[in-house]
Amino acid sequence: MQIDLQERDDVLLRRSAKGDEDAFAVLYRRHQASIYRFALRMTGNPWAAEEIVQDVFMTVVRDPKKYDAKRGTLGAFLYGVARNRVMKHRERMPRETPLEDKNGDVGEETLARITDHRTPAHWAEFGERREHVRAAVLELPVEFREAIVLCELEELSYEEAAKALDCPIGTIRSRLHRGRALLLAKLEILRDVPKRAGAGR
């Protein structure tokens, strides 16, 4: 059966529910990356993100009737399921330790460093700062983290983020505001360190 790649999500979902595997594959490929990135940025753990994506699409396979087209887009529905899975992951997180912390991009990053002319000290500082930012994002309360992840990391518009999280734009704005404030407060120390060190010399 031929699948039009521009076919609407709800049409694909209906076909998938009737047993059309190709329709399901198109649906999966259309949404998997955004859900995976969301899960990865929310959990900071590739293994957990993989499991979350699998759970989300397993819901689509097992119970496609859970999605109601009248209540929003399929993307928003999938984000909603992913959010629930992220919450569950957080609940059991203290009991689990990932076996691997890095994904497969390390090689590319190393290569980029070799060809870059900046000094090792710069890279060390850059890496440390990035780790601090990553940790600060992961420490944010979930609702603020979602807003930061979608609007700052994923660079979605407020409208898109509101649709994804199924809430009003005003809520996104306010969560973003508080999330930014918390992030700034957490990273204020980091930013002040070089200034103070410079002043001391």
Next chain:
Amino acid sequence: MNCEEFAMAGLDLGDGKADGPLQQAAREHLLLCSHCASLHENWQALRGDLRELGAETSEAETPSRVEMRLRQEFRTKHKTMRSYRVAAFAGWGLAAAAVLLGTFSWVNWKIEKNRLLTRNGSLPAANISQTASVNAAASHVAWAGPELGETLMASNGSGDFTLLPGTMPGTLDDAMVVRVQMQRSVLGTLGLTVNQERATDWIQVDLLVGDDGQPQAVRLPESTN
């Protein structure tokens, strides 16, 4: 715009998320407020870090093994559903066939039974099951019960019936003659006198059975007298 409003909306300055007049007001506030200018500067630096962090995973995709697992699950689920549907369909089909077969057999049995009765009684089946009138010389057919294993023929051609005690003569118009085999002592329960010496003998008796199913009169064939 004051500092609070700037913190709420002014941090989006320059990224196109804030609208025109709001951006203008935020820019003006930045020129006047050093605290907000510092906040804005810090935020822009942090936003740069966040964008870098985002770029680090912007191309990230789910490993292909997840798709394989999901497709496997998809096939399993729909194969199971298909099997279930086939089984359900076959089950209903078999049930319907059994009901049809049962109905057909029953109808066939009924027809066969009526045909047999018609042949044995030399009368239309409808007449056999109906009550017979005890008038003059008419012949009637009755069944003596399964214990005899054969259909007995009775007639009132020769002897008269003896009315049982308590029976009114006028009620015998639609009565039916039934030939039965019984022990002579049973006649006692019908209110007749029984010779005790021959009480255990088996005799054939014609009973005249009324509409209410009760025997109204009795006739002993001559051979059993």
